[in-house]
Amino acid sequence: MAYITLDGVSKQYGGVWAVDRVTMAIEKREFVSLLGPSGSGKTTLLRIIAGLEKPSQGRVLIDGEDVTDLPPHLRGVAMVFQEFLLFPHRTVRENLAFPLRMLKLPKSEIDSRVEWVLGILSLRGLEGRYPNQLSGGQQQRVALGRGLVGRPKVLLLDEPLANLDRELRQEMEVEIRAHQTDLGIPFVYVTHNQEEALSMSDRIAVVRGGRIEDFAAREEIYDRPKTAFIAGFVGRSNRFEGVATHSGDGTIVHGNGAELRARSHPALAEGAPVTAFVKNEKVRLHPPGATGVLPNAIPARIKHVILRGSYAEYLMTWSGGELVASRPRSEADYREGMEVTARWDVADVDLFKPEAAK
Ligand SMILES: Nc1ncnc2c1ncn2[C@@H]1O[C@H](COP(=O)(O)OP(=O)(O)OP(=O)(O)O)[C@@H](O)[C@H]1O
Numbered sequence: 001m002a003y004i005t006l007d008g009v010s011k012q013y014g015g016v017w018a019v020d021r022v023t024m025a026i027e028k029r030e031f032v033s034l035l036g037p038s039g040s041g042k043t044t045l046l047r048i049i050a051g052l053e054k055p056s057q058g059r060v061l062i063d064g065e066d067v068t069d070l071p072p073h074l075r076g077v078a079m080v081f082q083e084f085l086l087f088p089h090r091t092v093r094e095n096l097a098f099p100l101r102m103l104k105l106p107k108s109e110i111d112s113r114v115e116w117v118l119g120i121l122s123l124r125g126l127e128g129r130y131p132n133q134l135s136g137g138q139q140q141r142v143a144l145g146r147g148l149v150g151r152p153k154v155l156l157l158d159e160p161l162a163n164l165d166r167e168l169r170q171e172m173e174v175e176i177r178a179h180q181t182d183l184g185i186p187f188v189y190v191t192h193n194q195e196e197a198l199s200m201s202d203r204i205a206v207v208r209g210g211r212i213e214d215f216a217a218r219e220e221i222y223d224r225p226k227t228a229f230i231a232g233f234v235g236r237s238n239r240f241e242g243v244a245t246h247s248g249d250g251t252i253v254h255g256n257g258a259e260l261r262a263r264s265h266p267a268l269a270e271g272a273p274v275t276a277f278v279k280n281e282k283v284r285l286h287p288p289g290a291t292g293v294l295p296n297a298i299p300a301r302i303k304h305v306i307l308r309g310s311y312a313e314y315l316m317t318w319s320g321g322e323l324v325a326s327r328p329r330s331e332a333d334y335r336e337g338m339e340v341t342a343r344w345d346v347a348d349v350d351l352f353k354p355e356a357a358k
């Protein structure tokens with residue numbers, strides 16, 4: 001049986017369903033991210049697991065026990081927030097000890113657990129400082145430590161890295177994932193940042209309008225998006241709108257004055273409108289004309305090159321609009337103003353029925 005089970009959980013505020021019939025099962029050693037745009041219901045869902053919100057409908061089970069009616073402190077869960085929420089007039093040590101004092105643990109137990117957390121989070125030497133004497137990353141470590149010090153059965157994290165700069169965030173991603181693996185408890189991690197979700201998670205639940213659009217392995221979410229929404233939200237892609245026709249073993253999308261060839265997609269009716277996505281990193285660049293008559297080869301002009309370190313993004317214009325390719329810097333040197341042929345494989349075109357915005 002799963003370690004955390006959400007069974008038909010909904011939450012209504014006024015007339016709005018912030019969470020709408022969510023059913024999901026999370027395993028004991030899993031790192032799960034709830035990934036979705038602002039207002040999609042991620043925080044509400046996390047707070048329902050924590051017991052900080054009561055669902056309007058549905059049940060929450062943790063470790064085999066129905067906790068729907070239990071208050072937060074009896075659930076064995078801890079939560080880490082974006083705003084750190086450290087006590088400004090308490091030292092690091094006092095901040096870490098606070099949840100244990102609330103549990104009225106003996107002093108020796110409190111001391112040994114605080115020492116444990118100081119050790120695993122590399123906070124030794126900082127225990128006498130106040131929060132305003134710490135860097136953002138150190139403050140976030142203390143907040144994480146305060147979550148872990150009670151040895152929770154489940155750790156819930158709500159955008160804990162949103163206030164950190166990119167480099168520090170990436171370091172913390174590695175650290176947080178390592179702690180989760182070592183502790184062997186589920187982490188449920190809320191973010192609107194796909195990079196965070198992709199870097200740490202075993203599985204990602206894409207949240208949209210209070211519902212789970214898909215819940216699958218991170219590779220699955222990235223490589224084989226199940227809906228147009230996920231294809232548009234995860235990864236960086238070129239998007240084309242057109243109509244589908246079927247030809248032999250493939251589907252052709254006619255749009256923006258070009259023909260895109262994709263793998264056969266029999267669910268699309270002949271002449272039906274279609275949305276196609278091609279990930280930026282699937283678009284390759286060639287000198288003009290070099291690809292002969294291959295499918296999915298579009299003459300384009302490089303308008304702008306954005307250096308991203310080891311790779312570059314090539315922003316291009318073509319007769320039907322704009323295109324972006326992400327290429328390793330080690331590939332041939334394409335510069336602004338150059339004419340190229342942009343090309344991608346038939347298998348790299350993801351097709352969906354167009355959907356109304358939710
Ligand atoms: N206490 C509340 N009262 C009324 N409406 C609320 C309340 N909390 C959340 N909502 C609404 O519920 C919806 C989901 O909010 P939630 O905070 O869960 O979104 P989120 O996915 O965490 O967004 P963000 O990425 O901006 O943090 C939103 O429409 C929000 O306005």
Ligand SMILES: [Mg+2]
Binds near residue numbers: 042043044
């Ligand atoms: Mg939120």
